[in-house]
Amino acid sequence: MFEKLFMLVKTNAGMAVIDNPVIPVKFHDAVINEASSSIIEVLKGQMENGKIKDLVKYFQFQDMYTTHNPLINSTVNKFANKLNNYYDIEPAAALTTAKALIKPVMQELMQQSSEKNNDFALNKLLGSLSGNNATGM
Numbered sequence: 001m002f003e004k005l006f007m008l009v010k011t012n013a014g015m016a017v018i019d020n021p022v023i024p025v026k027f028h029d030a031v032i033n034e035a036s037s038s039i040i041e042v043l044k045g046q047m048e049n050g051k052i053k054d055l056v057k058y059f060q061f062q063d064m065y066t067t068h069n070p071l072i073n074s075t076v077n078k079f080a081n082k083l084n085n086y087y088d089i090e091p092a093a094a095l096t097t098a099k100a101l102i103k104p105v106m107q108e109l110m111q112q113s114s115e116k117n118n119d120f121a122l123n124k125l126l127g128s129l130s131g132n133n134a135t136g137m
Contacts, residue, residue, distance in 0.1 A: 001128040004119045006036045009105050016101035022093045031087065035101050038079040039109070042071065044129050052126070059113045059122050069106070076102045 010032050017023055017031050046055040058071045076098045083094035112120040 001119060001124060002036070002040065005039060005109070006033065008108060008120075009036045009039075009101065012105050012108070013101060016097050020097060022089050023087065023097070027087055031083065034082045034086070035079050035098075035105070038082060038102070039075055039106065040129070042075045042078055043125075045074075046071070047126070047129055055126075056122065059110050059125075072103055072106045075106060 013028070013032050013035075017028055017035075023031055043055065046052065055071070058069060076095070079102055080091070080094040080098035083089040083097060084091050087094075089097065109120055109125075112118045113122040113125055115121060118124075
């Protein structure tokens with residue numbers, strides 16, 4: 001599942017990373033990997049902090065959160081901080097880059113999570129995040 005998430009991020013990385021002059025070519029794959037890991041870290045954090053119900057709610061009722069999804073905002077901020085701290089990208093540019101990449105990836109991930117036989121089906125996603133301990137979803 002994590003490799004497929006990396007590919008989903010890479011597919012959406014065009015304007016935000018690949019064509020972004022503030023990100024040197026030598027860092028493209030690393031930045032895409034940082035975006036993927038930011039998503040995983042935020043999702044795992046929700047589970048580890050006992051917020052699995054909120055996590056499921058964000059995925060099942062994504063239309064309610066079209067303008068303000070706390071899950072997406074947390075992921076954008078985490079990724080922007082990594083861009084700033086590890087790649088020396090100015091905070092404003094890091095935030096713009098993070099929004100341009102994370103929002104569409106998370107929206108696509110949430111959309112695909114409702115498809116039962118998809119690699120990102122909610123039960124598979126939760127299972128992967130928890131070490132395959134999520135059952136009954």
